[in-house]
Amino acid sequence: MEQFAPVKRSKDGQPVRYLIVDDSVFARKNLARMIESFGGQLAAEAGDGLTAISEFERTHPDIVLMDITMPQMEGIEAAEKIVQAHPEARVVMVSSVGYQENIVAALQRGARHFVQKPVKPEVLYEVIKYVLGEDGAVTSTAGAGA
Amino acid sequence: MKMDLIQPFINAADAVLSQGLQGATKVGNLSMEEAAYRRKGVAGMVALTGDIEGRIVLDLEPQTAVRVASHYAGAELPESDALIKETIFELANQVVGNAVSALNDQGFHFRVHPPVLVTSEEGDKTSEDVEALMICFETSLGCVYMNVALRYNKRRMSDHAVAGR
Numbered sequence A: 001m002e003q004f005a006p007v008k009r010s011k012d013g014q015p016v017r018y019l020i021v022d023d024s025v026f027a028r029k030n031l032a033r034m035i036e037s038f039g040g041q042l043a044a045e046a047g048d049g050l051t052a053i054s055e056f057e058r059t060h061p062d063i064v065l066m067d068i069t070m071p072q073m074e075g076i077e078a079a080e081k082i083v084q085a086h087p088e089a090r091v092v093m094v095s096s097v098g099y100q101e102n103i104v105a106a107l108q109r110g111a112r113h114f115v116q117k118p119v120k121p122e123v124l125y126e127v128i129k130y131v132l133g134e135d136g137a138v139t140s141t142a143g144a145g146a
Numbered sequence B: 001m002k003m004d005l006i007q008p009f010i011n012a013a014d015a016v017l018s019q020g021l022q023g024a025t026k027v028g029n030l031s032m033e034e035a036a037y038r039r040k041g042v043a044g045m046v047a048l049t050g051d052i053e054g055r056i057v058l059d060l061e062p063q064t065a066v067r068v069a070s071h072y073a074g075a076e077l078p079e080s081d082a083l084i085k086e087t088i089f090e091l092a093n094q095v096v097g098n099a100v101s102a103l104n105d106q107g108f109h110f111r112v113h114p115p116v117l118v119t120s121e122e123g124d125k126t127s128e129d130v131e132a133l134m135i136c137f138e139t140s141l142g143c144v145y146m147n148v149a150l151r152y153n154k155r156r157m158s159d160h161a162v163a164g165r
Helices: A025-037 A049-059 A075-085 A100-108 A121-135 B003-020 B062-073 B082-104 B154-163
Strands: A007-009 A017-021 A041-046 A063-066 A091-095 A113-116 A136-138 B026-033 B042-050 B052-060 B110-112 B132-139 B142-152
Touching: A007 A121, A017 A025, A017 A049, A025 A041, A025 A121, A025 B062, A025 B082, A041 A049, A049 A063, A049 A075, A063 A075, A063 A121, A075 A091, A075 A100, A091 A100, A091 A121, A100 A113, A100 B082, A113 A121, A113 B082, A121 A136, B003 B052, B003 B082, B003 B132, B003 B142, B042 B082, B052 B062, B052 B082, B062 B082, B062 B142, B082 B110
Parallel strands: A017 A041, A017 A063, A063 A091, A091 A113
Antiparallel strands: A007 A136, B026 B132, B042 B052, B042 B110, B052 B142, B132 B142
16 A cells, blocks of 8 residues: 555654544455554544444544444444534544535534545545644654554 | 436446456446346345335455455455455445435435345346346456346335425
């Protein structure tokens, strides 16, 4: 997989920590490989919305990558609950169901962005940088943290 | 089955496969399936309910499924690996999700159900109002078959028409 200039946390220069939420093991592995190529670190994984909430509380990641269609609790509801409890949380929805109603609903309920599957690494990378804003810094150390 | 209903699924499969397998795909043989559906290998089925109802099956011969899953995993997988099934499920999900997104923007509403593994050798026979179309996508790793059986939900469509008056 292509390597990207590592994106670190501005405050301490540490790797950005991610919570990946998807009921598909395949999708989680795929996203984990992408964030590794961005110099990020996997804080935790979850296969449903309920587990996502508890994993967020446990690990306090910098970014949550959240699927929509999942068992027990769907992603939009989980995103809303996380953002209600932690308004600073950065949740990016990652779903193959990318119609306008879904995107609007996700954004209205607290998600910061939406990426449609199949995920292009270069698109996700740009979204991550955008969502982190000043809290993220692109470093020039090739391969650092990757 | 109308082609305007099928086309978004063909476009979505073409896009998902060509992006994921990093090579051009070619839409090969298209055929109507009048007899019962016969599974070819590892098959994942996604059901749809709503304005349009039916199901989509993504079906790969066992060796093709291993090659495709290994490509995505970035490592050679054994035929027994659970990730092979997961890969086919996720591909089916992505195809249906992308097609449904296009159809939803045209005003159709659906519920997409989680993928299930097709285990029986032979599926249900198609009926007059639910014909199945089998499309073969030729990829560099082998043929990926998509079997689409959909119909308009006439009751839901007439409800929309009444509401829209």
